[in-house]
Amino acid sequence: MSYYHSKRINVNFEDAITSVIEALKIEGFGVLSQINMSEKLKEKLGIDIPRYVIIGACNPPLAYKALQADDKIGVMLPCNVIVQEKESGHIEVAAIDPIASMAATGNAALENIAAEVSGKLKRVVNSL
Secondary structure, eight states: OOOOEEEEEOOOOHHHHHHHHHHHHTOEEEEEEEEHHHHHHHHHHHOOOOOOOEEEEEHHHHHHHHHHHHHTTGGSSSSEEEEOOOOOOOOOEEEHHHHHHHHTTOOOHHHHHHHHHHHHHHHHHHHH
């Protein structure tokens, strides 16, 4: 089982980020954070990597359901989506598959929630 959903798209990097954020909104997610890993690694380690941004997304009603089922589930939140520039110049978008990550909890009450979130994130990626 893969732990993410991904797709390569043919747009520029900035447009990819905008498209991801818009697609997340359609599925009921808001953006809690945006981390530019390329800038951080350059700043902290002097290392250059292709552009790589982590978008922390949250669907509040589903996050609340998950917290009701397991009060420690916050260690797996928010749902991360990455936008990265590949060597070929293409852009790849990948989103966590919560079915894979939530399986580690062993909490059956999270299975349906994880499946719902997974479906939403898969639609986000596939819509790009």
